[in-house]
Amino acid sequence: MRADRLVSLVLLLRQRGQLSATTLARELEVSTRTVLRDIEALSAAGVPVYAERGRHGGFTLLPGFQTELTGLGHDEALALLVAGSRRGAQAFGLGSALASAMLKVVDALPDNYRDTATGAAQRLLLEPEIDLLSRRRDTEEVPDAVMAAVRRAVLTGHRLRIHYAAAEKPPEWRTVDPIGLVTVREQGYLLATKSGEDRTYRLSRVLDAEVLTEPAERPDEIDLDRAWQERSTRFRTGGDQVAVLARVNPVRRKDLVGTALAVLSETEEDDGRLLMEATFQDARHAVWALWQLATNAEVLEPHWLRTTLHDRATAIVKRYGP
CATH class of the missing domain: 1.10.10.10 (Winged helix-like DNA-binding domain superfamily/Winged helix DNA-binding domain)
Structure with a gap:
């Protein structure tokens, strides 16, 4: 000790x-x-x-005194710094660097510690690829070359040119000033500014990336956690949001709360069901979320959403009818 x-x-x-x-x-x-x-x-x-x-x-x-782990490269050191979550290293394209760094760390251990550490590591498993029901995690793949370019631009402070495919839009090239990288629930995001305006890009939608020579226009220091929270708040409160009023079976309340942007009101009715008003990102999000609840929810408003769910259910019945 x-x-x-x-x-x-x-x-x-x-x-x-x-x-x-x-x-x-x-x-x-x-x-x-x-x-x-x-x-x-x-x-x-x-x-x-x-x-x-x-x-x-x-x-x-004494100035200049160094304590180094011989042979540990830049990406390997960076991988160890984000290895509090191995998934974080994977999301940022540092999975191979993390594996290499850990081999060097183990090799640097004294012989008696090495055997103990490797034996203990065999008994600890973090976030396997499948759960008990054999369901695989929905991990998003980002080409190594793309991730390397994005990561380099973020770390060196250079402007970045990305070929980005936004949802339901044709891909287009954009020049951005990168600020930082964030991974949330297996999804990676690039926080950047474009013409001085905050922008958030999903890494799986970056088809190609090129680091430019000119420096990025960004602050020298950044509170990435605070920046993410601010963008998350703007995302939940802006755009073409849809408010939905529905009766929900209490056993599925958690599912609705987990998919909605916000729950505006909630009261319990005489039959035990919950009368809930919630907001969703857009029409597609609302349809998807309420469809997942099947008969455990009944949309009261808006009328177009109720009609959409009715038409979809009717089509399913017709498909599987005798």
């Missing part, structure tokens, strides 16, 4: 610069006395850590 703590101490000083004994103790969850003993142990082992005296003093490493 002490060896792990010493490594963590060195990495903290490497990544954050000068830190006081109190700060180090808080980060490592030990006493300041333990930190001072660890500093002495590092100095004795030849690690160039020294103290800055005074009110704003602390401990720091």
Whole structure:
């Protein structure tokens, strides 16, 4: 445990610069006395850590001191940084880099740790391709060359030219300023701006991509989580939304809530069914969502949606009739 703590101490000083004994103790969850003993142990082992005296003093490493994992490439390091979710590495086109990086990490372990780690890894499985009902996840494939170009533009801060196929529209070339990449429920998105306006592109709809030489017009720093939340809010509240009033069987309430953009109202009727008003992205979204509920929902409004579902059900009956 002490060896792990010493490594963590060195990495903290490497990544954050000068830190006081109190700060180090808080980060490592030990006493300041333990930190001072660890500093002495590092100095004795030849690690160039020294103290800055005074009110704003602390401990720091000699400038230029490096701690490297030999042979770890840029993409491999990036893959490890997003490997909190292996699916994230896959979505960003870093799956092979992650596999390569993990081989190097395992190879760098001491012999006694390597056997233990590999044995333990065989007993942990994260997000297999199928569930207990043999249903495969709906993963979206993005060509490696396309994903590499998009990722390079995002990381280097260059403008990006993409051949994009929007829903129900012919593909067209667009020049954008990339901001970041986001993966949500197996789907990857490029956050960008176009002519100063926020744009969000689904990666599976990018048919081709080309990194341009001119720098992207974007802020130096970005709170990607906040940017995603803001775009999500605009997506739910804008566009050609459809409001639907329906009676819903309580056992399928969760399904409706999970597919709707928002639930505006909900009351329980005398027969136990729920009278719910919900909004959907557009007409196609509303038809799809209510059709999934079959007889567990009855659309009251709008009339065109009720008619559409009736016509679809009638066609099914006719197809399978005697």
